[in-house]
Amino acid sequence: xxxxxxxxxxxxxxxxxxxxxxxxxxxxxxxxxxxxxxxxxxxxxxxxxxxxxxxxxxxxxxxxxxxxxxxxxxxxxxxxxxxxxxxxxxxxxxxxxxxxxxxxxxxxxxxxxxxxxxxxxxxxxxxxxxxxxxxxxxxxxxxxxxxxxxxxxxxxxxxxxxxxxxxxxxxxxxxxxxxxxxxxxxxxxxxxxxxxxxxxxxxxxxxxxxxxxxxxxxxxxxxxxxxxxxxxxxxxxxxxxxxxxxxxxxxxxxxxxxxxxxxxxxxxxxxxxxxxxxxxxxxxxxxxxxxxxxxxxxxxxxxxxxxxxxxxxxxxxxxxxxxxxxxxxxxxxxxxxxxxxxxxxxxxxxxxxxxxxxxxxxxxxxxxxxxxxxxxxxxxxxxxxxxxxxxxxxxxxxxxxxxxxxxxxxxxxxxxxxxxxxxxxxxxxxxxxxxxxx
Numbered sequence: 515x516x517x518x519x520x521x522x523x524x525x526x527x528x529x530x531x532x533x534x535x536x537x538x539x540x541x542x543x544x545x546x547x548x549x550x551x552x553x554x555x556x557x558x559x560x561x562x563x564x565x566x567x568x569x570x571x572x573x574x575x576x577x578x579x580x581x582x583x584x585x586x587x588x589x590x591x592x593x594x595x596x597x598x599x600x601x602x603x604x605x606x607x608x609x610x611x612x613x614x615x616x617x618x619x620x621x622x623x624x625x626x627x628x629x630x631x632x633x634x635x636x637x638x639x640x641x642x643x644x645x646x647x648x649x650x651x652x653x654x655x656x657x658x659x660x661x662x663x664x665x666x667x668x669x670x671x672x673x674x675x676x677x678x679x680x681x682x683x684x685x686x687x688x689x690x691x692x693x694x695x696x697x698x699x700x701x702x703x704x705x706x707x708x709x710x711x712x713x714x715x716x717x718x719x720x721x722x723x724x725x726x727x728x729x730x731x732x733x734x735x736x737x738x739x740x741x742x743x744x745x746x747x748x749x750x751x752x753x754x755x756x757x758x759x760x761x762x763x764x765x766x767x768x769x770x771x772x773x774x775x776x777x778x779x780x781x782x783x784x785x786x787x788x789x790x791x792x793x794x795x796x797x798x799x800x801x802x803x804x805x806x807x808x809x810x811x812x813x814x815x816x817x818x819x820x821x822x823x824x825x826x827x828x829x830x831x832x833x834x835x836x837x838x839x840x841x842x843x844x845x846x847x848x849x850x851x852x853x854x855x856x857x858x859x860x861x862x863x864x865x866x867x868x869x870x871x872x873x874x875x876x877x878x879x880x881x882x883x884x885x886x887x888x889x890x891x892x893x894x895x896x897x898x899x900x901x902x903x904x905x906x907x908x909x910x911x912x913x914x915x916x917x918x919x920x921x922x923x924x925x926x927x928x929x930x931x932x933x934x935x936x937x938x939x940x941x942x943x944x945x946x947x948x949x950x951x952x
Contacts, residue, residue, distance in 0.1 A: 587631035588946040592691045596621040598937035600923075606649065607896065608925055608933060611698030612708040613690040615937050616649040623647075624690045626658070637662045642689065658689075659712070670721035679712040680733045680772045682792040683812045683834045686710050694832075694870055695905055696921045696937045700884040701864030704897060705808055705836050707743025711794065713770060714739075727778040727788075737763075737770040737796040744806045744838060745770055745796045754800040755893025756845025756855050761802055770796035788814040801843020810836040826872045833867035847893070855892045862888040862898055876911040900928035917941040 596615040602608050609615050613623040625645045633639045642658040661676030679687040685702060702710070715735025722728040738746035744753065751758050761768070776790035794808040816830040840860040847853040864886030871879045882905045888898030907921035919939040926932045 587629060590628040590946050591626070591944040592628065592689075593625040593942055594623060594690060595940045596623060596696060596937055597939075598935060600933055600935035602925075602933040602935070608923075608935065609697055610703045610708055610897075613646070614697040614708075615935075616647075621647070621649075626689060626691065632665075633662060636664060636666055638665055639663075670723065672719045672721075674717040674719075675715075677712065677714045678717065679710055680735060680770075680794070681717070681731050681774050682706075682711055682772055682794055682808075683790065683810050683836070684814060684832060685834065691941055691943075694868060694878075694880050694909075695882055695907055696919060696939050697905075697923075699834070699866040699882070700886040700901055700903060701834065701836050701866055704862060704864055704886050704888075705744055705810075705838055707741060707747065707749060709741045711743075711772075712741045713737070715769070724777075726780075727776075729776050731772075731774045731776075733770075733772040733774075734766075735770050735772070737768060742770060742796075744794070744798065744808060744840065746799045750799050751848045752895060752897050753840060754798070754842040754845065754855070754860065755847060755849070755895065756800050756842070757848050758799040759801055759804075759843075759845070761797065761799065768797050770794060784817055784819055786816050798840060798842075800841075800845050804841050804843040806838065806840050808836060808838045810834060824875045826875045828870075828872040830870045830872075831867070832870075833865065835865035836863065838862040842891075858891055860888065860891050860898070862886070878909045878911075880907045880909070881905070882907075896927075896930075899930070902926045902928075915943045 594613070597620045598615060599618050600608060603618065605615060605617050615621045616623060623646055627643045627645070628641070629643075630638070630640045639662050641660040644656050644658045646654050646656075648654060657677065659676070659678050661674050661678045664671075664673045667673065681687050683702075685693065685699065686706060698708075698710075705711075713735035715733060717731060717733040717735075719729055719731040722730065736742070740747060740749070743749055746761070748758065763769070772792065772794045774790060774792040776788065778786060778788040781787050790812045792810045792812070794806075796806060798804050798806045812832075812834040814830065814832045816828060818825065818828040822828065838861070840862070842855070842858050842860055844857045845855050847855055864884075866882060866884045868880060868882035873879060884903040884905070885901070887900040888895075891898070903923055903925045905921055905923045907919060909917060909919045911917050917940070919941075921937045921939070923935040923937070924932065925935065
């Protein structure tokens with residue numbers, strides 16, 4: 515009898531908990547989305563309301579429960595063009611990101627075809643196909659992301675499967691058109707390579723039943739490939755200087771594990787704070803059992819008055835700090851085969867901080883500071899050298915479908931010298947494009 519009472523009570527409590535958690539999750543995501551609009555292209559979608567245009571926002575559509583029939587697919591096309599000049603003729607030594615300016619003159623570093631929509635009542639699908647021109651004008655195509663998301667798992671759980679940017683920190687999961695600056699922060703390039711950290715695998719997330727936004731995420735992905743720079747990527751010898759070791763995947767220890775915890779609070783009615791901590795653990799290819807550990811913390815703060823119109827004025831600050839411990843095994847030098855490099859731990863660290871000021875609708879001024887350094891090791895690499903950069907910029911959004919940006923970079927590479935660069939950027943958007951996560 516007692517057991518039956520407990521079962522009955524559980525049967526009553528479970529749907530009540532589900533009902534209580536569902537609006538809580540919805541409220542938390544809505545709050546996060548509203549804050550994210552301040553510093554990405556999604557920000558300008560707020561301008562549509564003033565102009566009386568239809569939303570056309572695939573992000574909003576993505577929040578609509580999918581139906582068994584009458585499915586949809588949004589198609590978007592975003593193109594970035596950079597132009598400018600630098601005192602350094604080898605632009606690639608300054609701008610190491612795959613979507614950064616490539617040459618003096620004109621560059622098209624990222625043109626993106628974005629597709630998203632409801633697969634069926636249980637999944638949503640997303641895909642980004644990127645076209646770009648290299649410094650020689652040759653066209654490159656890559657499947658940047660292609661994944662599905664579950665829509666109806668219980669207990670505030672969600673699964674993502676496919677190829678995707680891993681949720682490490684704030685900027686790594688974002689696409690270039692969402693960046694507040696022309697180029698990739700130095701520390702992210704140093705830790706994750708020119709294309710960011712992304713791979714094929716599975717991610718599970720859990721939205722905690724707290725009165726404020728709290729989400730835990732865990733990704734398990736392949737540790738090899740062109741976008742796993744600090745792990746088994748073919749480009750890893752640029753870090754450790756030795757010949758890459760081929761190693762088979764024997765088990766979970768050879769996969770790349772990326773946990774993250776993020777939480778957000780409303781400090782006041784006009785201020786929001788988000789804090790996050792991330793890590794990445796996996797093997798590298800300097801030896802048969804060598805491993806890499808990367809730790810990171812990030813923060814985002816935004817102020818917007820209660821009487822703000824179209825989201826302006828606002829002030830936001832964002833920063834990330836990362837630390838890498840790269841356990842390099844004893845290895846044969848890639849440059850001099852007669853030289854054997856010793857077993858050692860390569861330690862790298864760096865950070866960036868940026869502030870954005872939304873002066874008035876469609877006009878944003880920004881300032882970013884970058885810093886990165888690496889400890890001495892048996893192999894010297896420009897990728898691990900000490901470096902400092904400061905970048906003021908100014909952005910104007912004529913409409914939600916276009917953007918003009920101008921940015922100056924003062925770049926100080928220790929033992930190499932300082933350089934000055936001036937970059938202009940133009941973006942246009944056709945069709946719809948999903949908002950990026952806060």
